Amino acid sequence: MAKKKTAEERRQRAAELKAQRLKEERRRKILTITGVVTAVVLVVGLIAFLVFMEVRSRSVSNVAEYDVSSYEHVETGQAVDYEQSPPVGGDHWSAWQNCGVYPEPVTPEFAVHSLEHGAVWINYAPDLPEDQVEQLVGMYSAGDYLVISPYEGEMEAPIVASSWGRQITAETADDEMLQRFVRLYERGTDVPEPGASCSGQVAETQAEVATLLSGQGAEGEQGTEGEGGADSEEGAEDQPVEEEE
Structure with missing residues (x-):
């Protein structure tokens, strides 16, 4: 049991x-x-x-957008009357402004060509405080598609950033919308020539270019026809403004 x-x-x-x-x-x-x-x-x-x-x-407010109807090459030295100041696109010279930081104004007809390649052009008033200028300069790193320069024409604000067909204004360099604008549109792809170079061409300021062009004219040369005057980028290689030897 x-x-x-x-x-x-x-x-x-x-x-x-x-x-x-x-x-x-x-x-x-x-x-x-x-x-x-x-x-x-x-x-x-x-x-x-x-x-x-x-x-x-990447959400940017207060961006003005414009329709750029013409973006032909015109003869180097021929001034273009742009609708916006600073311009956001349009006809331009055959060479482009090298991306980078410039202490003096650059030639609009060259800078517009840079916009066509996807660059953002940041202009600031010549009397912008130095600390603000330093902040803008600090936004550039080697290889960036940015052109940063003072601008002596009319502007709606102390700082104006432009990409192809777009523009934004800012009172200060640390404006969040300005920073977002640069992040969104630098190396833009909705431009006539996305991915094209932003170096290897014009490194001179507007005053230096004017001197070069004036010197060429004084010698009886026909402007700088060898550099451009093409109606389009196809079939014509862009050349930089060449200094006299």
Whole structure:
């Protein structure tokens, strides 16, 4: 009788252990599923947050947009009457302004060609405080498609940034919309010549270019026809303004 009871107890104990093991396995599965779901929710949430921040960082308000109907090459030295000041596009000379920082104004007809290649042209008033100028200069790194220069023409604000067909104004260099504008449109792809170079051509300021062109004219040369005058970029290689030897 005692042996029968012991065997029954062993079976009961085995059943209890099995039930306990199954219970622990279910608990582990629930914890595993909960952990996976939590991780997925966190990852999805992080991705959504990053996407939101990226969209937010590229959301720019107060951007004026313009239709640029003509962007032909005109003879180097022939002034172009632009509708906007500073210009956002239009006819231009066959060479382009090298991207970079300039202490003096640059030639609009060259800078517009840079815009055509996807550059952003940041102009500032000549009397902009030095600390503001330094902040603008700090926005440029080697290889960037940025032209930064003072501008002596009329501007609606102390700082005006232009890309092809677009423009934004700013009172200070740390204006968040200005920063977003540069991030969004520098190396722009919705331009006539996306990916074209922004170096290897004109490094002179507007005053230096005027001197070069004036000197060529004084020698009886026909302007700089060898550099351009083409109606389009096809079939005509852009050449820089060459200094006299």
